[in-house]
Amino acid sequence: MFEVLEFVAVVTAAVYGSSLAIRKGMDLVGVACVSLACSFGGGTLRDLFLGRHPLFWMANDHYVAVVLAIALLAARAPQPLKRLQPILPVSDAIGLGLFAVLGAQAARECGGSYLVAAIFGVITGNFGGVIGDVLCNEIPAIFRPAPLYATCAFTGAWVYLLAGHFGLPSVVAAPLGVLAGAGMRLWALRFNITLSAVR
Amino acid sequence: MFEVLEFVAVVTAAVYGSSLAIRKGMDLVGVACVSLACSFGGGTLRDLFLGRHPLFWMANDHYVAVVLAIALLAARAPQPLKRLQPILPVSDAIGLGLFAVLGAQAARECGGSYLVAAIFGVITGNFGGVIGDVLCNEIPAIFRPAPLYATCAFTGAWVYLLAGHFGLPSVVAAPLGVLAGAGMRLWALRFNITLSAVR
C-alpha cells in the first residue's frame, strides 16, 4: 500500500517536472534532469540534512528508471501522459501528504523536535518542486500566492506528529497525517483557498 | 555573550530574508522559507560540507521558532521590525564577522587548510543570503558591485586564522576575527568601498 502511494507520488512529480521543463523550451536532457530534481529533490535534501545514506533513490533505483521513462515519454510521445492530466491534482495531493509524513517521521527518528520535524515535512513534500523551479529560472511556485500547498504539508506533518504525541500508534497516525495533508490540499484547490501576497 | 551575538545574527538574517521575499511579492510561505534560507543556509552548507550532524539549526530548534516568528511578524505586523531598520547594518556586520570566524573554526577542526577555512568563513557568513537570492530568482547581491561584503568575511576569517597561527589563544583570536570582519564591513558601508564590476 505504502509503496503504491510512493510510486504514484514519484510519477506525479516526474510528470510535473517534465511539463515544466518542456514549457521552458528545454531539450531531453533538461526534461530528464528537471524531472529527477522534482521527483527526488525533496527526499534528497531530507536525507542529506539528516545524514542518511544511501539516498533513498540510490537504494530504490527502479525509481530512477521510472522517472527517466516518464521524461522520455513526455518528450517524445506525450499522448499517454496527457490522459493522466485529470487525476494529477489528486495524485499530487496524495504525494504531498505522504512525503510530508515520511519527512516528519525521518526527522523524529534522527532526534529532531516536533517543529523541526514539521519543517522536514515541508522540505520532503515540497522542495523537489522548489529545486525544479529554480533550475527552470522561476521563483518557486509554492512561494507565490496560489492554492495552499506547503501549508498542507506542514499541517499534515503536524497531524501525524500530534496523533503520535497523544498515543496513537504509527500505523494510525501516519495515514491520518497523509489524509490531512492530501485532504487539505484538495480542499484548497476546490475552493481556491490561498495565502495572499504580503503587501 | 557568544550566544547573544549568534541570536542577533540569526534575527538579522531573517529580517533581511523577509524583506527580500516581500519585495518579490511572495506569500507567507515564501517569506518564511526565504527567511529560513537566509538565516540557516550558510551554516547548513558548512555543516553538510564538513559532514557535521545534526545541523546546527536542528540542534538549536528555538532558532527555527524565532525565524518563523520574524517571518510572521514581517508579513502581518511589520511595524516593530521597521523600528529595527537603523541598527540592521550594524547587527548584520556583527553576524558576518561571527559566522566567518565560526565557519573558519569548524573547517580547521575538520582538518581543512587555512585557505579552505577562509573559504568556509565566506560560505558560513555569506551563503545564506546567496541561497535566499537564488530562491528569489536574483543574481546573488554579494556577487555584484556593492560595498564589500564577502571580502569582509574572508578578511575576518584570515585575521582569526593568523592570530591563532601566531600563538594567540582562541578566546583572543576569535573576537579579533569577528571585530576585523564586522569593522571592515562597517568601514566599507561608511565610505562606500566597492569592488567594481569586471569589465
Place this chain on the structure above:
Amino acid sequence: MFEVLEFVAVVTAAVYGSSLAIRKGMDLVGVACVSLACSFGGGTLRDLFLGRHPLFWMANDHYVAVVLAIALLAARAPQPLKRLQPILPVSDAIGLGLFAVLGAQAARECGGSYLVAAIFGVITGNFGGVIGDVLCNEIPAIFRPAPLYATCAFTGAWVYLLAGHFGLPSVVAAPLGVLAGAGMRLWALRFNITLSAVR
C-alpha cells in the same frame, strides 16, 4: 597522468565560470565564487550524495588556490587566459569524460547500480556548470538545445561501466570511458549534433 587530466579539467571549468560571471557584470567576488562553483560543484554534489568526506577540494586544497588564481587573472589580467580560448573545447571535453568516469566509479564503490552510477557520471561531469548557471540566474546551458554535453557524460559513464561489466580491468575501462565521453563531445561540437527542444 590522471592528475594532469584532473588539473586540466579544474582549470577549464574555472575559465568557463570566470567568463560566465564576467559576462553577467559581477565583481571579483562573483567571479571567484562562480569559478569555484563551476570547478567544484559537480564533485561536491557527488561527494555529498555519496556521503564521502572530506570533499575532494578540501583534500586537494591546491585546487582552491588554482581556481582563485584563475578568477583573479580573468578579472584583472585576462590576456593570458584568452590565449587558452582555442584549446578550451578540447580540455573541456577531456574534463567531461574524466569526471563522468570518476563519478560513475565513486557511485559503484558506494554500492550504486549501473543506472545510478551513470547518473553520477552526469552529476559529476556537468553539474558544476549547472550550479554556476543557476548562480548567474540563467537556465542551465546543458538543459537547452546545444551540442550534446550531458549526453556525452552519460555515454562515457556507460562505456566505462559496461567495459568493466564485460571483464576489462579498470585501467583499461576507465580510459575507454574518458575517451568515449570526450570523443563524443568533440564529435557533437564538430558536426553540431544537438538534441532539439521538446515542442
